[in-house]
Amino acid sequence: MAVKENRKIHKFKTELKRNKTAAFALGFLVLIILVSVFAFLSPYPPNKVDVMNVLQQPNSKHLFGTDELGRDYFTRAIYGGRISLTVGILAMLISTSIGVLVGTVSGYFGGRIDSILMRFVDVISSIPWMILVTVVSIYLTPGLKAIILVIGLFTWMSTARLVRAETLSIKEREYVLYAKSSGQSIRKVIWKHIIPAVLPTFIVASTVSIANAIIMESTLSFLGLGIQQPLSSWGSMLQNAQGSLGNAPYMAILPGLLIVFTVYSFNKMGDVLRAVVEPKTSGK
Amino acid sequence: MLKYIFKRIMGAIPLLIIISIICFGLIQLAPYDAVDAMTTPNMSEKTIELIKARYGLDQPAYMQYFYWIKGILSGEWGYSIVTHESISHNLSTRIPNTILLVVPAYILALILSIILGLFSGAKKGKLVDKIIDGYSSFGIAIPSFWLAMILVFIFGYSLNLFPILGMHTIGSEGSFPDLLSHIVLPCTVLTLSFLPELVRYVRSSTIGQLSEDYVMVQQAYGAGATSILFRHVLRNVLLPIITIVGMSLPMLVTGAVVTETVFGWPGIGTYFVTAIRGFDYPIVMAIMLLSSSLVIIGNLVSDILYSIVDPRIKGMGE
Numbered sequence: 001m002a003v004k005e006n007r008k009i010h011k012f013k014t015e016l017k018r019n020k021t022a023a024f025a026l027g028f029l030v031l032i033i034l035v036s037v038f039a040f041l042s043p044y045p046p047n048k049v050d051v052m053n054v055l056q057q058p059n060s061k062h063l064f065g066t067d068e069l070g071r072d073y074f075t076r077a078i079y080g081g082r083i084s085l086t087v088g089i090l091a092m093l094i095s096t097s098i099g100v101l102v103g104t105v106s107g108y109f110g111g112r113i114d115s116i117l118m119r120f121v122d123v124i125s126s127i128p129w130m131i132l133v134t135v136v137s138i139y140l141t142p143g144l145k146a147i148i149l150v151i152g153l154f155t156w157m158s159t160a161r162l163v164r165a166e167t168l169s170i171k172e173r174e175y176v177l178y179a180k181s182s183g184q185s186i187r188k189v190i191w192k193h194i195i196p197a198v199l200p201t202f203i204v205a206s207t208v209s210i211a212n213a214i215i216m217e218s219t220l221s222f223l224g225l226g227i228q229q230p231l232s233s234w235g236s237m238l239q240n241a242q243g244s245l246g247n248a249p250y251m252a253i254l255p256g257l258l259i260v261f262t263v264y265s266f267n268k269m270g271d272v273l274r275a276v277v278e279p280k281t282s283g284k
Numbered sequence: 285m286l287k288y289i290f291k292r293i294m295g296a297i298p299l300l301i302i303i304s305i306i307c308f309g310l311i312q313l314a315p316y317d318a319v320d321a322m323t324t325p326n327m328s329e330k331t332i333e334l335i336k337a338r339y340g341l342d343q344p345a346y347m348q349y350f351y352w353i354k355g356i357l358s359g360e361w362g363y364s365i366v367t368h369e370s371i372s373h374n375l376s377t378r379i380p381n382t383i384l385l386v387v388p389a390y391i392l393a394l395i396l397s398i399i400l401g402l403f404s405g406a407k408k409g410k411l412v413d414k415i416i417d418g419y420s421s422f423g424i425a426i427p428s429f430w431l432a433m434i435l436v437f438i439f440g441y442s443l444n445l446f447p448i449l450g451m452h453t454i455g456s457e458g459s460f461p462d463l464l465s466h467i468v469l470p471c472t473v474l475t476l477s478f479l480p481e482l483v484r485y486v487r488s489s490t491i492g493q494l495s496e497d498y499v500m501v502q503q504a505y506g507a508g509a510t511s512i513l514f515r516h517v518l519r520n521v522l523l524p525i526i527t528i529v530g531m532s533l534p535m536l537v538t539g540a541v542v543t544e545t546v547f548g549w550p551g552i553g554t555y556f557v558t559a560i561r562g563f564d565y566p567i568v569m570a571i572m573l574l575s576s577s578l579v580i581i582g583n584l585v586s587d588i589l590y591s592i593v594d595p596r597i598k599g600m601g602e
Contacts, residue, residue, distance in 0.1 A: 021418075123302050126579040128538045131572050134560050135310065138568070215427055219542060222429045223557055238430060242546075245433060246441045256430035263425035271421075 011276045022272045025265035032262060036082040044072035046079040047230060055248050064254050068244055076232060077255055083233040084214050084259070087148050088266075091213040094152025096206045099159025104194050106160070107167025108186075118164070125157045133216065137225055147226045151213050159205045163198050170197045200277035204270055211266035218259055234259050285595070289588050296584045300577060304356075307573045308349050314565040356573070362566045364559070371570050374555065379537065381451065382551030385467065386539040389474035390532065393482055394525070396475070401486025402521065406513050408491055416483065423480030432473045432546040439469060449548045470547045474540055485528065486521060493517045523593050530586025534578035537571070 016023045039046075044062075049069045058065040064073035106117040124132070133150050140146040170176060176193050184192075218235030220226035227233040232240070234255040241251035327335075343351070355362065361371040404416035440448035446468050447453065453462050493499070494517060502512045532539070537552050544553030552571065559567035 119299075122299060123306070126299060126303060126583075127306075127572060127576045128534055128579060130538060130541050131556070131575050134556075135568055135572055138560055138563060139310075139313070211425070215425075218427055219429060222427075223542070223545060223560075225560065235427075238433065242433060245437055249437045249441075252430070252433045252437065256427070256434070259427055259430065260422070260425045264422055267421065267425060 008276055012272065015272050015275055019272065022268055025268035025272075028261055028265045029269065032081060032258075032265075033085065035078055036085055039075075039078045039082055042072070042075040042078060044075045046075045047071065055244065058250055065248070065250050067240070067251060068248075073251065073254065076237065077234070077258060080232050080234045080237050080255060081258060081262075083144065083227055083231055084217060084235070084262070087144070087151065087217040087227075087233065088210040088214040090148045091151035091155070091217075092206050092209040094148070095156040095209055095213070096159050096202060097156075098153070099156035099205065100163050100195065100198065100202055102156065102160040103163025104167050104190055104198065107164040108171055108190055108194060110168075114164075117160075121157045121160055124154065129155065129216070130219075133220065134223075134225055137220070142225065142228050144227060144231060147217055147220060151216050155209065155212065155216070159202075159209065162201055162205060166198045166201050167194055170194055200273075204274045204277060207266050207270035207273060211263045211270070214259065214263055214266070285591070288591055292584055292587055296580050299580050303576045303580070304353060304573060305349070307569045307576075308352055310572075311565055311569045312345060314563075361570050364564050364567050366559075366562045366564045371567055374567075375552070375570070375574070378550060378552050378555050381549065382540055382544070382553065383536055385470055385474065385544070385549060385551060386535050388467075389471045390478055390535065390539070392471075393475045393478035394529070397479055397482030397486050398518075398522070398525070400479075401483045402490050402513065402518065404483070405487040405490025405494065406509070406517075408494075413487075417487065420480040420483040420487075423476065424484075426477070427542075428473055428477040429542045429546055431476060432470070432543055435469050435473060436546070451550055470540070470543050470549055473543050473546075477543070482528070486525070489521045489524060490517060493520050496520075524590075526589045526593060527586040530589055531579075531582050533582030533585065534575050537578060538575045 016026060048071060050066065050071070051069075053062070053066050055068055056062055056066040058073075062072050062074065064077055067073050067076065102117055102121070106114045132154050136154065137146060137150050140150065171194065176189065179189050179193055217226055217233060218238065221233050221235030222239045224239060227236045229236075237255040238252060241248070241255070245252055352362075359372050361375065363370055364374070400416050404413045407413045436448045439445045447466050448469065451463065451466050452459075453466075498516060499512055502516060507515075538556075540549070540551060541553035541556060543549070544551045545557050548554065555567065556571050558564075559571070
C-alpha cells in the first residue's frame with residue numbers, strides 16, 4: 001500500500017512538472033490559502049471606516065483601492081476570501097460525506113435499499129439547484145451557517161452516483177469477497193475495504209465540489225440570499241460593487257478575478273488528480 | 285420501441301407525483317395561511333370562512349393536496365400573497381420574455397460549440413486546441429453575474445453602446461430595434477455561460493469518435509481529414525447532442541435567473557428572485573414545481589429521442 005501511494009505522489013509530481021497550468025493552479029491555491037490564514041497581518045482592519053478616503057482607485061497605500069466607506073479593499077478581499085473558502089471547504093465536507101455514505105450503502109447492499117436511495121437521488125436531482133437551494137434557504141435564518149448547510153446538504157447527488165457505481169465493481173473483487181466470507185462485520189467491510197477503495201474518486205469529486213460550492217455561494221450572496229452584513233464574501237462584495245459600477249469598476253473586477261482563478265485552480269487540480277487516479281483517461 | 289417509451293413515461297410519473305408532494309409540503313410548512321392570499325384585512329370572519337370553504341381550505345391536508353393538484357392541472361396556480369395577483373397570469377406574461385432571451389442564446393451557443401469543439405477535437409494538442417480548451421476550462425470558472433457586470437461596465441458605462449436595464453425604453457414598447465438593443469448584452473452573457481460546457485462536450489465526443497474504427501477505415505481508403513470530419517464524425521457527434529438539448533428544456537424557465545436579475549429583464553428569473561426576497565411562498569413553489577417538472581419531462585424526451593436515433597440504447601435500460 002505504502003509503495004503504491006508513493007507512486008501516486010510521484011505521478012502527481014511529474015504531472016505538475018509536465019503541466020504548467022496545473023503547477024500555476026496549485027501555486028495559486030497555496031498562496032490564497034496562506035493569505036487567508038494570515039489575513040490578520042494586514043495593516044488595515046477589514047471593517048474600519050475612513051470617510052476621508054472613500055472610493056480611492058488602487059494605489060500604493062491601498063493596493064486594491066478603497067470602497068464606498070473608505071475601507072481598504074485589499075483587506076476586505078482577503079477576509080472575503082476567507083469566508084468563500086470556508087464555505088467551499090465545509091460545504092464540500094458535508095456534501096462528499098453524504099455522497100460517499102449514500103453511494104457505498106446503496107452500492108453495497110443493492111436491492112431495495114439501493115432502489116429507494118437512488119429514487120431519492122433522482123427526486124432531489126430533478127429540482128434545478130438554483131431553485132432548490134434558494135427555496136430551502138428561505139426557511140432558514142440567512143447567514144454563514146445556513147449557506148454552508150444548504151449547499152452541503154443538496155449537492156451530494158452526483159458524488160453518490162459516482163461512488164455507487166464504483167462500489168458495485170469493488171464489492172465483487174476477491175479481497176472484499178474474502179473479507180465478507182471470513183465473517184467480518186458489514187460495517188468493517190465498508191469502512192476498511194470499500195471506503196479506501198473509493199477514496200481516489202472521493203478526492204477528485206471533492207476538489208470539483210469545492211469549486212462548485214464557491215460559485216454557488218457567490219451567486220447566492222450576489223442575489224442577496226447568502227452571506228449577510230457585517231460578514232462579506234467575494235460574492236457579496238460583488239453585489240455591493242454593482243451599485244458603484246460606473247465610478248469604481250475595480251471594486252467589481254478584483255473580487256471577480258479572485259473567484260475565477262480560485263474556481264479554475266480547484267477544477268484544474270481535479271483534472272490533475274483524475275489523471276493520476278485513473279490512468280486510462282490521462283491520455284485525453 | 286413503443287414499449288420502451290411507455291415504460292419510460294410510466295417511470296417518470298411517480299417522480300412528478302413525489303415532486304408535487306414535496307412542493308405542497310413546503311407550502312404547508314411555510315409560516316403563512318393560504319387564505320391570506322385571497323383576503324383583505326377588512327373582510328368579516330364569515331366571508332373568510334366562505335372563501336376557505338370555496339377553495340377547500342377547511343379540509344384536511346391530504347384533501348387540500350388534491351384540490352391543489354386539480355387547480356394546477358386546470359391552470360389555476362393560486363395567488364401571490366404580496367400582490368394578490370394571479371400566478372398563472374403572471375407566469376404566462378413572463379415565460380415568453382425568458383424564452384425570448386434563452387432560446388437565441390442557446391442556439392447560438394450550440395452552433396458555436398459545434399464549430400469550436402469539432403475544430404479543437406480534430407486538432408487535439410495543437411495550438412488551436414490549447415486555446416479553445418483553455419478558454420472552455422476558464423469559461424466554466426466565470427460566474428455569469430460577474431461576466432454580466434463586466435459587459436455592463438464596458439458596453440453600458442464606458443462605450444455607452446447598449447442599454448443595460450429592462451426590455452424596452454419607456455415610450456418605445458413596440459419598437460423592434462429598441463428590443464434588439466436591449467437583448468444584445470443579456471443574450472451575450474447567456475451564450476458565453478452556456479458555451480464552455482458545450483464546447484467541452486463536443487470536443488471530447490469528437491476525440492472519442494476520431495479513435496473509432498470507421499475513421500481508420502476511411503483513412504485506409506485515402507479519405508482526407510476534412511472529408512472524414514464533416515462526412516462521418518460530425519454526424520456521430522451531433523447525435524448525442526440531441527440528449528443535451530432535451531435536458532436543457534428546463535432552461536426555458538430557469539436558464540437565466542442570474543442574468544435576468546442583473547439586467548432587470550422582466551422574465552421568470554426576476555419574478556422568482558423577487559418572490560424569494562418577499563417570502564412569497566405560492567410563487568416560489570409554483571416555479572419550483574414548474575421547473576422540476578420540466579427537468580423530468582426534459583430527461584424523458586431526451587431518453588426517447590436518443591432511443592429513436594440510436595436503437596442500441598434500448599437494451600441497456602433493461
